[in-house]
Amino acid sequence: MAAGDRRWRPLRYQSLAALVEDSQWPFLFLVSDFSYGADDYDGEGNEEQKGPPEGSETMPYIDESPTMSPQLSARNQGGGDSISPTPPEGLAPGVEAGKGLEMRKLVLSGFLASEEIYINQLEALLLPMKPLKATATTSQPVLTIQQIETIFYKIQDIYEIHKEFYDNLCPKVQQWDSQVTMGHLFQKLASQLGVYKAFVDNYKVALETAEKCSQSNNQFQKISEELKVKGPKDSKDSHTSVTMEALLYKPIDRVTRSTLVLHDLLKHTPVDHPDYPLLQDALRISQNFLSSINEDIDPRRTAVTTPKGETRQLVKDGFLVEVSEGSRKLRHVFLFTDVLLCAKLKKTSAGKHQQYDCKWYIPLADLVFPSPEESEASPQVHPFPDHELEDMKMKISALKSEIQKEKANKGQSRAIERLKKKMFENEFLLLLNSPTIPFRIHNRNGKSYLFLLSSDYERSEWREAIQKLQKKDLQAFVLSSVELQVLTGSCFKLRTVHNIPVTSNKDDDESPGLYGFLHVIVHSAKGFKQSANLYCTLEVDSFGYFVSKAKTRVFRDTTEPKWDEEFEIELEGSQSLRILCYEKCYDKTKVNKDNNEIVDKIMGKGQIQLDPQTVETKNWHTDVIEMNGIKVEFSMKFTSRDMSLKRTPSKKQTGVFGVKISVVTKRERSKVPYIVRQCVEEVEKRGIEEVGIYRISGVATDIQALKAVFDANNKDILLMLSDMDINAIAGTLKLYFRELPEPLLTDRLYPAFMEGIALSDPAAKENCMMHLLRSLPDPNLITFLFLLEHLKRVAEKEPINKMSLHNLATVFGPTLLRPSEVESKAHLTSAADIWSHDVMAQVQVLLYYLQHPPISFAELKRNTLYFSTDV
Numbered sequence: 059m060a061a062g063d064r065r066w067r068p069l070r071y072q073s074l075a076a077l078v079e080d081s082q083w084p085f086l087f088l089v090s091d092f093s094y095g096a097d098d099y100d101g102e103g104n105e106e107q108k109g110p111p112e113g114s115e116t117m118p119y120i121d122e123s124p125t126m127s128p129q130l131s132a133r134n135q136g137g138g139d140s141i142s143p144t145p146p147e148g149l150a151p152g153v154e155a156g157k158g159l160e161m162r163k164l165v166l167s168g169f170l171a172s173e174e175i176y177i178n179q180l181e182a183l184l185l186p187m188k189p190l191k192a193t194a195t196t197s198q199p200v201l202t203i204q205q206i207e208t209i210f211y212k213i214q215d216i217y218e219i220h221k222e223f224y225d226n227l228c229p230k231v232q233q234w235d236s237q238v239t240m241g242h243l244f245q246k247l248a249s250q251l252g253v254y255k256a257f258v259d260n261y262k263v264a265l266e267t268a269e270k271c272s273q274s275n276n277q278f279q280k281i282s283e284e285l286k287v288k289g290p291k292d293s294k295d296s297h298t299s300v301t302m303e304a305l306l307y308k309p310i311d312r313v314t315r316s317t318l319v320l321h322d323l324l325k326h327t328p329v330d331h332p333d334y335p336l337l338q339d340a341l342r343i344s345q346n347f348l349s350s351i352n353e354d355i356d357p358r359r360t361a362v363t364t365p366k367g368e369t370r371q372l373v374k375d376g377f378l379v380e381v382s383e384g385s386r387k388l389r390h391v392f393l394f395t396d397v398l399l400c401a402k403l404k405k406t407s408a409g410k411h412q413q414y415d416c417k418w419y420i421p422l423a424d425l426v427f428p429s430p431e432e433s434e435a436s437p438q439v440h441p442f443p444d445h446e447l448e449d450m451k452m453k454i455s456a457l458k459s460e461i462q463k464e465k466a467n468k469g470q471s472r473a474i475e476r477l478k479k480k481m482f483e484n485e486f487l488l489l490l491n492s493p494t495i496p497f498r499i500h501n502r503n504g505k506s507y508l509f510l511l512s513s514d515y516e517r518s519e520w521r522e523a524i525q526k527l528q529k530k531d532l533q534a535f536v537l538s539s540v541e542l543q544v545l546t547g548s549c550f551k552l553r554t555v556h557n558i559p560v561t562s563n564k565d566d567d568e569s570p571g572l573y574g575f576l577h578v579i580v581h582s583a584k585g586f587k588q589s590a591n592l593y594c595t596l597e598v599d600s601f602g603y604f605v606s607k608a609k610t611r612v613f614r615d616t617t618e619p620k621w622d623e624e625f626e627i628e629l630e631g632s633q634s635l636r637i638l639c640y641e642k643c644y645d646k647t648k649v650n651k652d653n654n655e656i657v658d659k660i661m662g663k664g665q666i667q668l669d670p671q672t673v674e675t676k677n678w679h680t681d682v683i684e685m686n687g688i689k690v691e692f693s694m695k696f697t698s699r700d701m702s703l704k705r706t707p708s709k710k711q712t713g714v715f716g717v718k719i720s721v722v723t724k725r726e727r728s729k730v731p732y733i734v735r736q737c738v739e740e741v742e743k744r745g746i747e748e749v750g751i752y753r754i755s756g757v758a759t760d761i762q763a764l765k766a767v768f769d770a771n772n773k774d775i776l777l778m779l780s781d782m783d784i785n786a787i788a789g790t791l792k793l794y795f796r797e798l799p800e801p802l803l804t805d806r807l808y809p810a811f812m813e814g815i816a817l818s819d820p821a822a823k824e825n826c827m828m829h830l831l832r833s834l835p836d837p838n839l840i841t842f843l844f845l846l847e848h849l850k851r852v853a854e855k856e857p858i859n860k861m862s863l864h865n866l867a868t869v870f871g872p873t874l875l876r877p878s879e880v881e882s883k884a885h886l887t888s889a890a891d892i893w894s895h896d897v898m899a900q901v902q903v904l905l906y907y908l909q910h911p912p913i914s915f916a917e918l919k920r921n922t923l924y925f926s927t928d929v
Contacts, residue, residue: 161326166231166240169319173224174290176312180217182287183305184210190281200277208267209302212257216309219250241336244320248340251347252585252687257309268302317344343682346666370394370545372552374523376516377559379493381508382417386490388558389417391509392549393523396532397421398499400507401549416546420501423532427521428500442491445864445905450488451601452898457481485560489602497521512603514595515636518660559602571599571631572668574698577758579624579678580610583639585688586617591642592661594690596625598632598668608755611783612642624758629668629696637683637690638663662688668696705878707799713769716797723837730837730844733768736779737791738848745784746851747858752869756789764790792873800878802838803830803903808877812896815903827906832918842874843915846907853908863908864901871901 187210194203201209223243230240272279282302289296320341327334374393379386380400392399401414461477464470493510497517500506511517537545580594596608607627613619640658662685673679673696680693708716714733722731745751760782767775768790779787795802803811807830814826831839849870853863907913 162323163231163234165319165322165326166227169315170224170227170231171290172315173220173227175287176308177217177220177224178288178290179300179305179308180213180220182285182300183213183302183308184217185285186281187213190278200275200281201271205267205271208260209264209271209306211260211264212253213309215253216257219247219253223247239333241333241340244316244323244340245336245343247316248320248343248347249689251313251343252684252689254309254313255347255684256687261306261310264306265303268306313344313348317341317348320344339680342680346681347684349667370396372554373527374520375549375553376555377489378497378509378511379490380417381510386510388486388490389509390414390549390553390555392553393520393527394545395527395530396423396535397537397545398425398524399545399549401546412550414546414549416542418505418507419537419542419545420499420507421532421534422524422528423534424502425524425528426500426502427524428498428506441494443864444862444868447488447492448864448868448898448901450484453484454481454488454601457484482560485602486558489558489560492601492603512605513597513636514606514660515597515604515638515663515665518638518663571633572629572670572673572696573631574629574696576627576629576632576635576668576673577624577695577697578608578627578635579693579758580621580637581680581691581693582618582620582622583688583690584618586661589615589617590661591615591644592619593640593642594621595638595640596627597636597638598627598629599634600630600632604634604636606750606754609785611757622759625755626758627755633668634665635668635694636663636665637685637692639685639688639690662686662690664690705797705799705801705876708797710769715765715769715794716799718799719802719841720835720837723841729840731794731841733794734791734841734845736775737787737794738845740779740787741784741791742848742851745788746855748784749858749860751784751852751859751861752788752792753861753865754785756786757783758789760786761789761793765793768794792869795870795873801876802842802874804834804838805877807833808875811875811903812899815899815906823906827903828913828918831907831913839918840915842907843913845870845874846913849908864905867901867905867908871904872897875900875903 187206190201190206191203193200194206223246226243227240230238230243268282272282284299285302285305286297287300287305289298320337324334324337324341327337372392372394376391378389378391380389381387387402390401390403392401397419399419400417402417404413404415457477457480461474461481464474464477493512495511495514495517497509497511497520498506499509576598578596580596583592583594586592591612591614593612594610595606597604597606599605608625610621610623613621638660639662641661643658664683664685666681666683673694675695678693678695680691683690683692706716711717711721714722714731719731723729726732728735741751748754764778764782764786767778772778801808810826810830814823814830817823817826831842834842849866850863852859852861853866856862
């Protein structure tokens with residue numbers, strides 16, 4: 059291919075590693091014949107995604123498999139020839155231990171030879187850097203210091219990491235014996251992958267800078283076109299000529315090679331060898347790093363040319379909820395290299411080409427983010443009541459169940475489409491009305507705009523993407539009507555997010571996600587440059603949007619926080635776990651006018667896919683999330699819902715957990731169990747204004763510690779309670795009711811409660827529901843009324859703690875009513891099971907009593923009711 063020729067031929071089954079040998083611009087590839095269907099987020103259409111648009115330029119995509127092209131690797135992770143996230147146990151079938159260890163030596167020898175070549179390549183790249191720096195301070199510089207630092211960014215660090223690794227590994231391979239250990243070297247190498255993240259983030263800019271400098275400076279062009287790379291020690295060729303562009307690509311290729319070697323080493327390392335767990339850990343870190351890099355690199359990042367001949371690229375796009383004229387509107391927002399454009403998909407008649415309608419745009423040179431304390435209070439937008447959001451979830455689940463039944467019975471496609479349309483409408487409403495986190499942007503020449511997001515993660519992503527582009531030398535401009543038309547017209551072709559994130563738009567063969575409980579231990583974090591007050595939050599996706607589920611305690615004034623805190627997170631069709639790391643702010647001047655909360659600073663954020671094969675094991679799976687140079691170590695394991703919700707009576711009747719409430723109150727000579735009274739008192743003393751009290755998970759290890767103390771009736775209970783995190787105390791109270799051998803409202807009365815709440819006539823319902831309370835054993839009834847009044851007091855603080863009566867009913871309803879015997883056929887694995895009519899009825903029963911005027915035990919027992927039923 060001639061130099062400067064940019065007409066790249068299609069790449070289909072060639073690995074990225076080999077591509078560098080084929081082209082001077084190896085990181086670009088094309089996929090032809092790309093076409094789109096039509097979608098409309100006001101209607102029914104579903105669109106099938108085929109691949110990137112023709113003529114698209116891409117960023118480098120790190121190939122995670124030995125034989126796949128980047129685009130195939132992205133789609134088939136976990137299948138075909140791709141690397142398995144969990145290495146095989148022991149040796150390959152039929153391989154003897156001695157032969158396996160010999161294979162280890164062969165694998166290592168080959169890798170060592172390639173490592174030598176790689177170090178030589180890095181040396182060749184660094185060779186011109188010193189003389190270029192020396193001339194930069196003279197009157198005739200070849201390049202400026204800024205240009206040098208951009209082009210050679212992190213190369214020196216990468217070289218030093220690999221030189222140290224090579225120097226330590228080489229003698230071990232040369233003086234080989236069966237007991238040699240080198241897993242710690244690979245583990246250390248994997249732990250330093252953050253440097254590669256920084257290199258990849260800068261890679262495109264480095265190439266663009268090198269190309270511009272070559273065009274404007276003949277001297278640098280000569281240097282960059284013919285760099286001399288030393289050949290291996292045993293090679294006949296003393297030097298090879300390579301271009302700077304090809305060498306700059308080598309670090310990207312190297313991460314893949316290192317991961318493949320780890321995979322091969324594990325195949326030929328006995329499970330009982332000391333290296334095995336170290337290599338396993340190194341592979342996990344490397345796999346996680348590759349996944350995070352590939353998520354960050356968008357293979358469809360595409361340029362559009364304006365009528366003036368300017369090139370602008372699409373950097374990011376997605377669906378956001380905008381508050382416009384006092385109501386919520388779903389918009390498709392496009393971030394280009396110099397402008398943010400907010401659009402809406404036009405409604406078109408069948409068969410016509412769909413287009414976007416531009417609602418507004420802001421040149422990035424004019425875009426500013428008002429600080430929370432500077433921003434004005436939000437325009438009045440009435441939040442959707444919690445119970446209506448829960449009702450939508452129930453409808454969605456019921457419709458999903460109906461669709462599955464229709465498919466199983468091979469029902470009419472028209473009936474299925476009608477059900478899908480109804481489901482889409484409910485999912486669309488849920489997506490539109492659930493976000494609450496404000497994201498403001500302001501045009502310095504005029505208007506402000508407000509979006510509502512479901513997660514701080516998205517807000518941070520959009521803000522960072524815009525701020526990164528604003529570091530460049532951007533000019534303010536006004537688009538003519540023709541320019542705006544061209545730009546808006548390109549949005550349909552360029553967009554990377556095609557469908558609203560609802561399950562109706564998923565293919566039938568896509569993963570339905572996980573239902574049950576994810577246990578997560580947040581261990582520690584490293585990589586902070588200065589001491590701070592640090593904590594983490596955990597989020598999982600549910601019904602198309604992300605929800606915050608847990609928060610660690612604040613670790614004060616440290617660069618290496620060690621939380622070691624365990625959380626139990628309920629999953630509702632979840633596919634991803636996010637961890638966000640914050641610096642706690644105690645400055646009361648930094649208050650968000652939208653919700654009157656002090657704004658904490660995000661230090662880093664990361665996301666991993668919840669792969670069922672990896673997660674659904676009895677063992678803990680340890681991993682590391684890389685985020686902006688920070689590494690957070692965590693472990694997780696998954697428990698299916700039917701296993702975790704079983705009520706199991708305690709074998710030890712001397713404690714309180716898993717013991718009948720009548721036994722506990724009789725032993726204690728109390729009307730309400732001591733554990734209930736103490737936890738309620740502590741929550742009312744210092745947790746009643748805590749945001750998300752009873753909803754946010756407490757630390758599992760703290761809850762287990764409190765459980766042990768209450769079971770042992772330890773004298774230090776009160777002292778321990780006063781020192782314990784309030785979410786752990788709230789979690790202990792929930793656990794007590796969850797572990798009762800039968801529900802507080804009893805197994806015997808459960809069917810009657812279900813029938814009573816379904817009655818339509820208010821008077822009949824009142825008589826029935828009160829009669830059922832009277833039918834409860836006294837310890838159950840007194841404890842229930844005590845808890846009821848407490849939950850009402852919590853809900854009185856809803857403006858501060860964000861816990862409405864409906865929120866509390868959702869948390870406590872199934873805990874207080876769920877029967878002890880779960881039918882064997884009721885394996886709760888689908889969304890329809892979680893949001894079943896039974897579960898929603900349990901919520902409705904508790905909500906009925908929470909919304910009822912105060913109920914007195916004495917009055918309840920004294921009154922004679924008109925309505926009676928045999929229970």
